Amino acid sequence: MKDLRNAYRRYALAFATSSAAICIGFAMQTSEAAILVEEEAEAPGSGRTPLRLPQDMNVPVLGGVSTLPIMPKERGHGASLPSRPVLVAVADDKPGGFLPAEEHTPRLGCTVSLQTETTAGALVALTALAPCHGGELALIEHAGLRFHVETPQDGSLQLMVPALSETANFSVSYPNGDGAFASADVESLPFYDRVVLQWQGARGPELHAREFGADYGELGHVWREAPRDLSALAGGTGGFLMRFEAVGMLSAAQAEVYTFPTGLANARGDIAISIETEVTQGNCGQDMALSSMTLHQGNLRAPRELRMQMPDCDAVGEFLLLKNLVEDLTIAQK
Structure with a gap:
């Protein structure tokens, strides 16, 4: 009985071994056949078309430059822009409700x-x-x-x-x-007499005060090149000139003011007042407007105005004496 069971085991093991061998052999033959068919198809003159994978399905190649899969190419949606410009109609009328213009706000x-x-x-x-x-x-x-x-x-x-x-x-x-x-x-103010000369534009007019018979260039000649200062009023023997200007500003308003302490004077006589202007490259051939005012014993007289055309530039360097624009000052000793 024991011998019979051993015989059955040997038969079962032999059958299992034979079945496994048959399956392995069948699989190997199938793979070899597929490889042979592909090689024959790639061979020249074979007349057979090889079976290719779709281009979208790239298989990584080991040992190549890159083993990463390649992304499929982008495809458009088939939309296209119009070939002609599109015209948009805009109403000519302004819509209502515009906000008013912002008013100027002073800076803090x-x-x-x-x-x-x-x-x-x-x-x-x-x-x-x-x-x-x-x-x-x-x-x-x-x-x-x-x-x-x-x-x-x-x-x-x-x-x-x-x-x-x-x-x-x-x-x-x-x-x-x-x-x-x-x-x-x-x-x-009533103790002082004043003469005002003012104009607008380039430097040119000059206010001259020649005190008590002084000639040009002497000690009693007061003008922009010898203006004196406030200390000249001490003792009541002389006056001084103040000039107000914006240097280099051709359109600026400018002025000169001569002051004499009439109410404190220790001398008597006349002060000759004159206005002269030099013909320069900046004012030749141009119009000039001047005005003058006189303050006497606290009373300001009405201004006098003069409009004139300067000589041509051939006269550059010459001086013009402007008459009837100012009056001399008469000083009575106190």
Whole structure:
């Protein structure tokens, strides 16, 4: 019985071994046949078309430059832009509801201020603060007197201005319209006589005062090249000249003011006042407008104006004496 069971086991093992061998052999023959068919198809003259994988399905190749799969190419959606421009109709009428234009708002910290202080010689010290107008031209105006001065870069301006009225009103203004006003009481004004010359444009007109018979170039000749200063009023023997100008500004208003202490004079006689102008390359052949004012014993006389055409440039270097624009001052000893 034992021998019979061993015989059955041997038969089962032999059958299993034979079956496995048959399967392995069949698989190997199939693979070899497929390889043979592909080689024959690739061989020249075989007339057979090889079976290729779709191009979209790239298989990584070991040992090549890259084993990463290649992404498929982008394909458009088939849309195309129109070949002709598209015209859009726009209404000519403006739609309602537009917001109004924004109004100018003053910059913070840009307020202009002006202060006055009466000083000796019936002069008024002006202090203008304009922090946002540094380097700009400031226009000073007072009782018909007007002139430009250049503001320092920090916006602070300090200058002395001769008063032309006992209740003196002053203003300072800048190109954009900003400005300020201030007043000062000048009680000593009746003790001083003044002559004002003003014009607009290039340098040219000159105010000359020849005191008590002095000739040109002598000690009593007061003009821009020998203006003196406030100390000349001491003792009542002489006057001084103040000039207000913006150097290099051809369109700026300019002025010269001569002052003599008539109410304190220790001499008597006449002071010859004249206005002369030099013909220069800057004013030759051009129109010039001048005006003058005279202050006597606290009373400001009406201004005199003169408009003239300067000679041609052939006369450069010559001087013109302008008559009937000012009058001499008569001084009575006190």
